[in-house]
Amino acid sequence: DIQLTQSPSSLSASVGDxxxxxxxxxxxxxxxxxWFQQKPGKAPKLLIFxxxxxxxxxxxxxxxxxxxxxxxxxxxxxxxxDVATYYCHxxxxxxxxxxxxxxxVQ
Amino acid sequence: EVQLVESxxxxxxxxxxxxxxxxxxxxxxxxxxxxxxxxxxxxxxxWVSYISTSGSTIKYADSVKGRFTISRDxxxxxxxLQMNSLRDEDSALYYCALASSQHWGQGTLVAxxx
Numbered sequence: 001d002i003q004l005t006q007s008p009s010s011l012s013a014s015v016g017d018x019x020x021x022x023x024x025x026x027x028x029x030x031x032x033x034x035w036f037q038q039k040p041g042k043a044p045k046l047l048i049f050x051x052x053x054x055x056x057x058x059x060x061x062x063x064x065x066x067x068x069x070x071x072x073x074x075x076x077x078x079x080x081x082d083v084a085t086y087y088c089h090x091x092x093x094x095x096x097x098x099x100x101x102x103x104x105v106q
Numbered sequence: 107e108v109q110l111v112e113s114x115x116x117x118x119x120x121x122x123x124x125x126x127x128x129x130x131x132x133x134x135x136x137x138x139x140x141x142x143x144x145x146x147x148x149x150x151x152x153w154v155s156y157i158s159t160s161g162s163t164i165k166y167a168d169s170v171k172g173r174f175t176i177s178r179d180x181x182x183x184x185x186x187l188q189m190n191s192l193r194d195e196d197s198a199l200y201y202c203a204l205a206s207s208q209h210w211g212q213g214t215l216v217a218x219x220x
Contacts (some may be wrong), residue, residue, distance in 0.1 A: 001168070043211065097153065
């Protein structure tokens with residue numbers, strides 16, 4: 001089974017800060033990685049698919065990069081509405097979610 | 107508008123059974139593979155099961171293999187999850203989602219407790 005690790009597990013940053021989350025896969029998953037945003041009481045929302053492709057309607061301050069085993073998710077300028085938990089998710093071999101990164105605004 | 111509406115959750119005793127349903131609308135259901143994903147209270151997301159468009163390919167997480175059965179009825183635009191031999195650790199909000207992950211329902215809550 002493919003395992004995903006995310007870091008950090010939580011972070012707090014100021015409005016306007018650049019925020020970066022990393023996701024590492026236990027084996028090569030090529031580009032088959034999604035990034036989700038989940039706000040309390042809501043279903044997950046797809047932000048990035050195929051590691052770097054922005055889902056329709058998602059603000060351009062969100063971006064993703066990487067391939068193979070190492071991936072990065074970036075919020076270029078943190079906004080108050082970005083408070084949420086962010087999950088990476090691989091679909092190269094079955095499906096696995098990372099443990100999540102909780103993002104707060106200071 | 108794509109809609110996925112789960113139902114069938116509830117309180118059940120350990121060892122019991124439940125059947126979850128997911129009613130799909132706003133898209134060609136038969137053209138999309140589907141997943142069930144769950145989230146225990148205060149915890150992360152866990153993939154549960156996958157079914158291909160025709161139902162010919164089915165996958166399960168090890169944690170539910172042999173106890174849960176996924177199925178679909180393309181004529182009724184519906185996805186199902188039959189859950190047997192339920193355990194405390196199966197308590198969670200169960201989401202149905204397109205396997206492409208673009209659309210999710212709002213979930214149905216399953217509580218396993220004596």
